[in-house]
Amino acid sequence: MRIKIGDLLVKAGVITDLQLKAALAEQSQWGGKLGDILVRMEFLTEEVLVRALSKQTGIARSDLTGEGDKASLALIPADVAEEFGLVPVRLKEEGRLLVVAMSDPLNLGVTDHLRSLTGCRIEAQLAGNSAIRHAISRWYRGEELLRDEAGQASIKIVDNSGQSVVTLDPRKQPRNAPASGNGTTRSSAVEVLRGVEETQRRSVAALKAMVELLIEKGVFSRDEYLARVKR
Structure with a gap:
């Protein structure tokens, strides 16, 4: 049976059972990776997440601050790396063992897929999602x-x-760019606004999930909550 990351974090004492349930409710409604959701909801930082998982599982943390290894990068396409939240780090044992940094190294299905894809044995290491995304941007693109x-x-x-x-x-960027040349700037501004809207939407969703959970646990009733909101 696969070990669940959320249970490991509760066991490590870095999040509470209530925080885990709130994050799982958010994940159930909007999707996404549990680690990302916990960090976004500010229940813990990515560094704490990686350290706690490494301590609980005994899986080594991966340092992605250096240069990428061309030989290992050639074995895993960028789209596969992005899809599964991983990045190849280096080859060992004369190319028979591939070290891969993963946000979820406990996912044995992904490890098996990489073994079939590369023809190498896989040594999984831990890294945060943002560190992996940055490494993919630097090393592949x-x-x-x-x-x-x-x-x-x-x-x-x-x-x-x-x-x-x-x-x-x-x-x-020039503050007073000509109207004919500000398409890129305007497009960037739209993307920023969309990002803000998405963050606000997810924050509201997380708050709703927390409120529903507290009502379900009997901390307060729905009528009490609505009465307080209307004040």
């Missing part, structure tokens, strides 16, 4: 997400040797 001290994001495009080619920084 040559894009690097950067953040400055103010938390502003930009994209650095690098060539195969790792040298910077160009950095796309939204802060350096």
Whole structure:
């Protein structure tokens, strides 16, 4: 029987049973990976998530801050890496063993699929979803997400040797761009707004799930909740 990540986190004491149930309710309604949902709901950070899972399972954490290994990357297509939330790290034992960083290394079905795909034995390591997404962007597509001290994001495009080619920084766009040339800026603004709307929608959904769970547990009644909201 497959070990459930949520149960491991409760056992590790980094989330409560109530928080797990709220996250599972969110997952049931909107889908997504449980680890991502727990981090988004701010029940724990991604670093705490990875450390706790590593301690509970004995699976090593993977460092994805360096350069990608071309030989291992050639074995797993980018679309497979994105679909399953994983990234190949390096080959060992003269190419017979492939080390793969995974957000869910307990998923034996994925491990079996990788074994069939690559012809290698698989050594699964742990990494957070955001770390894996950034590694996929850097190693497969040559894009690097950067953040400055103010938390502003930009994209650095690098060539195969790792040298910077160009950095796309939204802060350096002209403030009064001509109407005929601001299509990209306007499109970026729309994407940002969509992201904000999606975050707000999910936050509301998470709050609703928590309220329903508290009502179900008898912490308060629905009438008491509605009376407090109407104040």
